[in-house]
Amino acid sequence: MKAEFGIIGLATMGQNLALNVEDKGFSVAVYNRTAERTRKFLEEKAKGRRIVPCYSLEELVESLSRPRKVLLMVKAGEPTDAVLEKLFPLLERGDLVIDGGNAHYADTERRLREAEGRGLLYLGTGISGGEYGALHGPAIMAGGHREGYELIEGLFQKIAAQGPEGPCCAYFGPGSAGHYVKMVHNGIEYAVMETLAEAYDLMKRGLSMSCAEMADVFGRWNQGELSSYLVEITEKILRYVDPETGEPLVEKILDTAQQKGTGKWSTQSALDIGTPAPTIAMAVFARVISALKAERTEAEKLLPGPELHLHGDREEFLSDLFGAVYLTVIAAYAQGLRQLRDASAERGWGLDLSEVARVWMAGCIIRSSLLVLIRKAFLEQPDLPLLFLAEPFRSAWEKHHVALRRVVARAHEAGIPVPAMDSALDFVDAYRTARLPANLIQAQRDFFGAHTYQRVDKEGTFHTDWEAVA
Ligand SMILES: NC(=O)c1ccc[n+]([C@@H]2O[C@H](COP(=O)([O-])OP(=O)(O)OC[C@H]3O[C@@H](n4cnc5c(N)ncnc54)[C@H](OP(=O)(O)O)[C@@H]3O)[C@@H](O)[C@H]2O)c1
Structure with missing residues (x-):
């Protein structure tokens, strides 16, 4: 039996999210760069659960049912690029990559374009709630490919915090909308x-x-x-x-x-x-x-x-x-x-x-x-x-x-x-102030830089030789 969901990165957030996802009835395959962390997690926290340890990215990809759904919970910045560089070539058309780290939105735009070029689906997803939230229900802010969100919406709704007006997860828009929120x-x-x-x-x-x-x-x-x-x-x-x-x-x-x-x-x-x-x-x-x-x-x-x-x-x-x-x-x-x-x-x-x-x-x-x-x-x-x-x-x-x-x-x-x-x-x-002193700033800019100004009493753009008038 292949696992329904994959997680890369088993520090605080990845471990707790893996436990949360498994708790909600999904089988999970996990991978961490340092094998020791994976072993320890399996021994100390994930014993007897439907959590499959993997010791290479190839093994992780192999152990997931298609379309694959893989969540990255690694350090933001270069580490995320380092993982994606190895992960992207292993995946197949229609597979979904979710970056759950605190990525900069411009990085998310770039990674999304690269995923798109390979026929993959990509979601830049903000996950808030720290250690407790990851385990018991975080707030999930997703953005990127809508088809990707549709693949994962059911799982997100189950693992998210349950708020007074429904599960605290949503798709906020294309590109980096999720990470921006x-x-x-x-x-x-x-x-x-x-x-x-x-x-x-x-x-x-x-x-x-x-x-x-x-x-x-x-x-x-x-x-x-x-x-x-x-x-x-x-x-x-x-x-x-x-x-x-x-x-x-x-x-x-x-x-x-x-x-x-x-x-x-x-x-x-x-x-x-x-x-x-x-x-x-x-x-x-x-x-x-x-x-x-x-x-x-x-x-x-x-x-x-x-x-x-x-x-x-x-x-x-x-x-x-x-x-x-x-x-x-x-x-x-x-x-x-x-x-x-x-x-x-x-x-x-x-x-x-x-x-x-x-x-x-x-x-x-x-x-x-x-x-x-x-x-x-x-x-x-x-x-x-x-x-x-x-x-x-x-x-x-x-x-x-x-x-x-x-x-x-x-x-x-x-x-x-x-x-x-x-x-x-x-x-x-x-x-709440209709007239601020920016009129003086306009005048100063025109004085030293001939930047021109607008007037309140007539249309157009004006310049004054301030020294001459003064
Ligand atoms: N902690 C929080 O409360 C919190 C809340 C919301 C969002 N986040 C975001 O969620 C993500 C994970 O946070 P975290 O606190 O659980 O962990 P973290 O301390 O940000 O990152 C540690 C994880 O990144 C991996 N890693 C680091 N460099 C790597 C590289 N070059 N290649 C592959 N893997 C690498 C580590 O693997 P090794 O074990 O091999 O070192 C480990 O699994 C981050 O982006 C963080 O900003 C964190």
Whole structure:
């Protein structure tokens, strides 16, 4: 009997996905470059299951029923190309390759064209949910050949997280649509994590709150409009006591965060297509600055700032902080979804944003109760330019914008950086301003570079000899 599904790459994600797929009634053949990992997996986790170990790509391809369906879960970038270079020639017309890694969308476009040239089907597929999601149900964002998706849809629907509105998997469009949606998902993830880190910093350094007190605040937030996976794990992290020291473990962790690629790519692409995603960008830069630990330590001695304490009523500040976090998180989703809308228009994907919100409702890292409202907003108005223009987000802005202003102003007064909150406020303030100061920028460009400008009172393109007039 040949296996129904193949997996290449048996690190965290590949192993757990193999177990998940087998659990749902499919036989699986697995292969990993290093044979030892395959042996260990079979011995320790896959004993007695319908999981066939293979020790060469030839053996894997041979052991699959046709059309073959092979999922790659290897390191993104060159390793993926190294595997595909060997795998493609072994496959036959109509076989399907799914890249489930965090590939850059441009790589996915290139690999898809190569697969197409060989008569193969290709799906660039974002898989979110980490180790737990891979085993119990991830969110699956597919793009590429629709016929390929049709071959695998039944399996994806069974292994995906089961959300309130169906299995969290979907085909988002041709080309790299799936990997692009996953990339922006990660961009939003960066922004929400940064927002929660800023709230923690304000409570810790500004209000001198203990980890247990802060955990209570996140716990309360998780009961209401901010209910989400990331708020939930933040509460749990703050409650975790280091068995070695008896102190909160989070305070023993070095304050430098990595940025592995997808957040950066999301921002680079936003700039390329000219879509405003400042809160996501600031979250990436915040991690970049965090990595300058040695320099920051020196600068702290050299550059003075104000007194760190946030004076005034603690409960009032915490109430404002809820509003500030809520609006900043909405801004993160609003910018990410706007980016998807613009990318889809540019590339002709026909992306359905209500479907994106549905797939993100369970299994993935940015799952949250907000997504129910976001889905509703895009179902009612599929071409909605920005979330804040629709209810209940417009009313949320009206209700909380003064709180966001107070939090940002007080953070600045205390010298505590809040780049995500600050950028969210600036973003919406700029977006809701009919006349911005870009007229002066047009004039400056014309002054030094004769770039010309348009006028508000007549049609045409104009140039002025500014020195002469002045
Ligand atoms: N970890 C997560 O939470 C998560 C979540 C979503 C998506 N992803 C994405 O899913 C993919 C897999 O992630 P992961 O964390 O399970 O594993 P990973 O650490 O990203 O990659 C390790 C796997 O890649 C293989 N590999 C590395 N270089 C190779 C090469 N040159 N040729 C062949 N195989 C090679 C390794 O094989 P050896 O054993 O031989 O070294 C191993 O199977 C990645 O693209 C990742 O970005 C990860």
